[in-house]
Amino acid sequence: MATVAFLGLGIMGYPMAGYLAKAGHAVRVYNRTASRAQQWLGDYAGEAFDTPAEAVRGAEFVFACVGNDNDLRQVVAGEQGAFEGMESGALFVDHTTASADVARELAAIGADKGIGFLDAPISGGQAGAENGVLTVMVGGEETDFERARPLIDCYARAVNLLGPVGSGQLCKMVNQICIAGVVQGLAEGLHFARAAGLDAEQVVEVISKGAAQSWQMENRHKTMLAGEYEHGFAVDWMRKDLAIVLDEAQRNGALLPVTALVDQFYSEVQALGGGRWDTSSLLARLTNLRSFD
Secondary structure: EEEEEEOOOOOOHHHHHHHHHHHHOOOEEOOOOHHHHHHHHHHHHOOOOOOHHHHHHOOOOEEEEEOOHHHHHHHHHHHHHHHHOOOOOOOOEOOOOOOOOHHHHHHHHHHOOOOOOOOOOEEOOOHHHHOOOEEEEEEEOOOHHHHHHHHHHEEEEEEEEEEEEHHHHHHHEEEEEEEHHHHHHHHHEEEHHHHHHHHHHHHHHHHOOOOOOHHHHHHHHHHHHHHHOOOOOOOHHHHHHHHHHHHHHHOOOOOOHHHHHHHHHHHHHOOOOOOOOOOHHHHHHHHHHOOOO
16 A cells, blocks of 8 residues: 545545545545545545645655646645655656646656656546546656556546656547537537427437447436536536647647637637536537527
């Protein structure tokens, strides 16, 4: 069993850290809102600390799952950040969905201190975190990956090394590109079915057995048809992720016309007051537009 630290106890990090504790590891936690860390201690065995630097002292592995590039820089390299408390030979595993640039930047700082670094963004949403079945996309050195894998396996069902540092974040960008297109297609399909006078539920029952099948169709069509969006991965978070994607595409020359368009559609969902709605709320935008015809 290892001594580990987990920084960031949001809807993803909270259960992930919990799985490490349930596996028997000694878990030290930090969260910017201290009451959240105290809540975690009510559910799992561990210790809570007031700063990242305090939480990571003596930890062989440090995991983080925070909001964005700036949050990550602060918790890792800022005043009282993790790198101030980590010892040479320790390994930092970042589960934040962030840019490939910040992963490379922090890996370089860590390397100067003898600290290993893996960028390891996750997919699977809140349900995947709570059920311990996340998909983890990793960038970094193979030796670091092999060290961390047994711990990541505590809350993941698929863990893959894609290449050097930054590769995990680039893979997550591909993931978000694909999701954006699939959700928009599903929203349009359900919208069309209704407009054509079909029973949309029956339509899904038929087409979900063929080439149109997707995770989104299986898991979101019922709530979409019911107009229920107070769950899942928020539009605000998706727009944060798509901004990272589109910025990277500007640099590497990738053409992402559908992704850019869906990002615009999500901005319209935000204007409807749906910033915290699930990403499947693209159907609400179409329904709203039709109401003004």
